[in-house]
Amino acid sequence: MPSEARIRALPSLSLFGFSNEELPLEDQVKRSLERAKAVQNAYSLTERDIKTLSPDFWRLHPDPIMCLDPAATTLLTIQLNLFAGSLVAHIDGQPSHRSLLERALRFEVSGQFCLTEVDHGIDAINIETTAVGQPDGSFILDTPHSGAAKFMPPTSPCGIPCYAVVFARAIQPDGTDCGVRGFVVQLTDGHRMVPGVTSR
Known part of the structure; x- marks a missing residue:
């Protein structure tokens, strides 16, 4: 309560x-x-x-x-x-x-929701960000061009770590497209963007 x-x-x-x-x-x-x-x-x-x-x-x-x-x-x-x-x-x-x-x-981390893409808005079925499965079970997320960049303003460093649910097209290692799925991704450590992630 x-x-x-x-x-x-x-x-x-x-x-x-x-x-x-x-x-x-x-x-x-x-x-x-x-x-x-x-x-x-x-x-x-x-x-x-x-x-x-x-x-x-x-x-x-x-x-x-x-x-x-x-x-x-x-x-x-x-x-x-x-x-x-x-x-x-x-x-x-x-x-x-x-x-x-x-x-x-407890607001020890900032949580964001990255569905919207610059060229697609919230047209989720056509998003172009991919999450390609690796043999070890991990995924590599990729934004193939600037139009596929996620559009979510509060993702820059804010003093506490930031994580997001990032929606991407899940691709199995054999190339099978499994459709759009959500992935939990750390964006910042609170002071800097994590390697491979850019905010502008």
């Missing part, structure tokens, strides 16, 4: 006491992330809340505090609905992702 006292105290926190607009862009991003984390920590949503779409899950979204910072609201809704929601949908079959889910629910 969320802490009623923490929820009621959110508007009085100094974190919400002024506009982000006067801050440099990098500081705006960090402040919005801190605000999103404060709201999630007040509500303390759990794996069960996300999996069952509990009353507490629905109660968070229309909380008036969400009006104070649209960027924080965007980060929080991506984190809970798209990233955590994707992990929860497959967590029983992929229990190794449970610790990442728990870290995301």
Whole structure:
């Protein structure tokens, strides 16, 4: 259960006491992330809340505090609905992702959702990013040209590690196309993009 006292105290926190607009862009991003984390920590949503779409899950979204910072609201809704929601949908079959889910629910990592591509929008059936299976069971993700680049703004380093559910066309080592699948990929360590990943 969320802490009623923490929820009621959110508007009085100094974190919400002024506009982000006067801050440099990098500081705006960090402040919005801190605000999103404060709201999630007040509500303390759990794996069960996300999996069952509990009353507490629905109660968070229309909380008036969400009006104070649209960027924080965007980060929080991506984190809970798209990233955590994707992990929860497959967590029983992929229990190794449970610790990442728990870290995301504590906002120790930023979670993103990379479906949209520059040339395809959300036309998922035609995305061109590939994930080619390797003999050892791993995958190599590839964006074949700039039009197939993922379009998801909050993926640059923000002070905490960033992971994403990246949608790609899964290709078996023998070349068989298995259709579009989601892959959990680390994008940043919090300060730098991981090798092979670019954000611009």
